Amino acid sequence: MDEKEQKKHRKKNSGAKANKKRKRHQAEGETEEDARKRNPKAFGVQSAVRMARNFHRTQDLKTKKHHIPVVDRTPLEPPPVVVVVVGPPKVGKSTLIRCLIKNFTKQKLSEIRGPVTIVSGKKRRLTIIECGCDINSMIDLAKVADLVLMLIDASFGFEMETFEFLNICQVHGFPKIMGVLTHLDSFKNNKQLRKVKKRLKHRFWTEVYQGAKLFYLSGMVYSEYQKQEIRNLGRFISVMKFRPLVWQTSHPYVLADRMEDLTNPEDVRLNPKIDRKVSLYGYLRGAYLKNKTQVHIPGVGDFAFSEVSFLPDPCPLPDQLKKRSLNEKEKTIYAPLSGVGGVVYDKDAVYIDLGPNYAQQEQQRAAKPSHELVQSLISTNVTIDSKMSTSKVSLFTDSKPLGMEDVESKEFEMPTEEKVIDAETGLVRRKAVFKGDQNEEFDEEDADEESENEEDDDDEIGEDEDESDLSGEEDDCEEDDQHPSRRAVNKVKADEHLKPNSSEMPAFADSDDDLEHSEDEAAEEEEDSDGNDESEEDTGDEEELLREDEDFMEDSDASEDTTGELPSVPRISSKADHCQKKCFPLIKCSCSFYLSVSKTITYDEMVYPHVGGSFQQESDTLVV
Numbered sequence: 001m002d003e004k005e006q007k008k009h010r011k012k013n014s015g016a017k018a019n020k021k022r023k024r025h026q027a028e029g030e031t032e033e034d035a036r037k038r039n040p041k042a043f044g045v046q047s048a049v050r051m052a053r054n055f056h057r058t059q060d061l062k063t064k065k066h067h068i069p070v071v072d073r074t075p076l077e078p079p080p081v082v083v084v085v086v087g088p089p090k091v092g093k094s095t096l097i098r099c100l101i102k103n104f105t106k107q108k109l110s111e112i113r114g115p116v117t118i119v120s121g122k123k124r125r126l127t128i129i130e131c132g133c134d135i136n137s138m139i140d141l142a143k144v145a146d147l148v149l150m151l152i153d154a155s156f157g158f159e160m161e162t163f164e165f166l167n168i169c170q171v172h173g174f175p176k177i178m179g180v181l182t183h184l185d186s187f188k189n190n191k192q193l194r195k196v197k198k199r200l201k202h203r204f205w206t207e208v209y210q211g212a213k214l215f216y217l218s219g220m221v222y223s224e225y226q227k228q229e230i231r232n233l234g235r236f237i238s239v240m241k242f243r244p245l246v247w248q249t250s251h252p253y254v255l256a257d258r259m260e261d262l263t264n265p266e267d268v269r270l271n272p273k274i275d276r277k278v279s280l281y282g283y284l285r286g287a288y289l290k291n292k293t294q295v296h297i298p299g300v301g302d303f304a305f306s307e308v309s310f311l312p313d314p315c316p317l318p319d320q321l322k323k324r325s326l327n328e329k330e331k332t333i334y335a336p337l338s339g340v341g342g343v344v345y346d347k348d349a350v351y352i353d354l355g356p357n358y359a360q361q362e363q364q365r366a367a368k369p370s371h372e373l374v375q376s377l378i379s380t381n382v383t384i385d386s387k388m389s390t391s392k393v394s395l396f397t398d399s400k401p402l403g404m405e406d407v408e409s410k411e412f413e414m415p416t417e418e419k420v421i422d423a424e425t426g427l428v429r430r431k432a433v434f435k436g437d438q439n440e441e442f443d444e445e446d447a448d449e450e451s452e453n454e455e456d457d458d459d460e461i462g463e464d465e466d467e468s469d470l471s472g473e474e475d476d477c478e479e480d481d482q483h484p485s486r487r488a489v490n491k492v493k494a495d496e497h498l499k500p501n502s503s504e505m506p507a508f509a510d511s512d513d514d515l516e517h518s519e520d521e522a523a524e525e526e527e528d529s530d531g532n533d534e535s536e537e538d539t540g541d542e543e544e545l546l547r548e549d550e551d552f553m554e555d556s557d558a559s560e561d562t563t564g565e566l567p568s569v570p571r572i573s574s575k576a577d578h579c580q581k582k583c584f585p586l587i588k589c590s591c592s593f594y595l596s597v598s599k600t601i602t603y604d605e606m607v608y609p610h611v612g613g614s615f616q617q618e619s620d621t622l623v624v
């Protein structure tokens with residue numbers, strides 16, 4: 001019987017016995033070298049390819065370690081990481097910033113202007129800024145960027161802006177760059193989508209580096225990118241590590257997130273090219289900043305600070321308590337240029353943020369017209385009286401423009417004010433009463449009577465109702481041989497012309513002078529209207545017709561008085577003063593805009609943020 005060959009005994013490599021054996025060998029002094037000698041085959045080169053691969057790997061690791069000794073000067077509480085969102089026009093930069101802000105802070109910013117600082121984690125803040133498509137903005141922001149989100153429209157492919165920015169980045173050292181593909185929803189075919197993604201990815205890797213991170217935003221839901229994708233991107237940004245760039249760590253620099261022009265607005269008005277004194281606010285990055293050092297402001301030039309001071313952190317990191325995530329209170333946002341930032345203490349004022357909703361409403365409702373009003377008031381060189389006398393107003397789209405002569409031609413009158421107390425709410429409402437309203441009432445009554453008698457004057461009543469038909473028939477008022485009801489219709493027409501005229505100057509309507517005047521006027525108008533009523537009671541008679549015409553002329557006189565007072569200087573100037581006080585920061589903004597584009601002005605002790613221009617390395621410090 002053949003005995004089955006027994007399995008050979010395998011030496012134990014682990015366990016108590018093996019450990020005992022190993023210890024014994026060590027005690028005897030046998031090293032790895034000895035083991036190699038004892039069994040050279042086991043340690044010999046098995047495969048040349050594997051050997052080469054191993055060699056490369058160890059070399060790679062060694063070179064990686066060479067970077068580590070770079071001194072990281074970031075303080076214990078580091079400044080916010082500068083995230084620059086770059087891309088061609090309409091690629092979705094603003095949408096992405098809005099989504100990121102919403103993701104981190106649960107707040108919606110309708111309009112994004114300038115840098116927005118948010119707390120993104122327990123130890124990280126982000127300053128997100130959109131980079132315009134002009135080369136100057138790119139140059140300036142490439143210097144200060146820690147992370148670049150490079151947006152690419154996948155439906156279109158790469159655009160020149162992307163490559164321009166990449167080239168610019170090479171000058172001062174490459175910041176971290178992440179690609180973001182948008183407009184992926186425009187692909188209906190999955191195969192094509194995959195192909196495009198692959199092509200763009202490889203192109204991106206060639207330009208940036210092999211394996212550079214590329215995010216895909218696959219489409220929009222209610223004008224926002226998909227929540228999960230934004231969350232992933234946000235998470236990635238908030239845990240990402242940054243290697244300090246030599247240029248950035250060796251230069252102190254400030255990315256100004258707020259600016260106040262401290263120059264007296266009156267001086268600026270008198271001389272728009274006056275030297276300005278400007279305060280810039282922002283986090284200091286890179287290195288320490290000495291007082292009275294020279295600073296370079298891109299696009300403007302080199303200047304010296306007059307003063308540098310510490311301010312409380314407007315967007316602080318949360319307290320270092322042992323917890324996993326931020327609570328709602330800690331998710332702060334600071335974006336003064338976009339109108340967000342709570343209470344802000346300024347050199348000469350305190351600003352209180354009234355919340356995003358309020359800001360939006362204000363912007364939509366009141367702010368915009370008042371901007372224009374204030375700006376036009378500041379930039380005006382001629383008096384309002386003279387302007388009013390030469391200006392013309394077109395009340396309806398088809399009507400001929402009305403000048404001062406027309407207003408003085410005794411055809412129109414201002415409405416009178418009637419205070420109406422609301423019985424339910426007790427509110428006092430200021431109703432504008434036109435003479436024509438009474439005429440209208442009369443017409444209606446008259447028409448009722450006439451309709452009972454089945455007369456043909458219904459057409460005129462129809463005209464009365466149809467305001468638009470009346471607009472182009474001003475000259476008819478002067479004709480004396482008209483039917484009285486027709487006359488009344490024309491008066492209504494005149495009043496209607498005045499209605500928009502009064503709304504031409506809404507800003508002056510609530511001044512005190514105006515109110516006082518309106519009361520006087522109201523009394524006057526009441527008298528006039530009484531007269532009118534009398535005249536309207538008897539129609540068809542020629543004498544009455546003439547009398548009515550006289551009344552009309554009187555009314556027109558009244559209207560002349562009213563309209564004559566509209567452009568009077570005290571009323572307007574008082575309102576203008578009021579506006580100036582109310583909108584003070586806006587005035588400063590408008591002036592600063594002017595300065596930023598003008599380079600012929602000489603400035604003294606002035607610092608000014610301007611994203612544009614090239615950096616000359618004459619000064620140590622950079623303020624963007």
Ligand SMILES: Nc1nc2c(ncn2[C@@H]2O[C@H](COP(=O)(O)OP(=O)(O)OP(=O)(O)O)[C@@H](O)[C@H]2O)c(=O)[nH]1
Nearest residue numbers: 088089090091092093094095182183184185219220
């Ligand atoms: N379908 C689709 N539309 C997008 C996508 N991304 C952005 N949009 C739309 O593109 C338009 C432009 O978006 P914005 O965020 O204003 O683009 P932008 O780059 O900030 O534009 P500029 O500031 O003018 O350069 C908006 O109407 C977005 O709704 C996307 O992925 N898919």
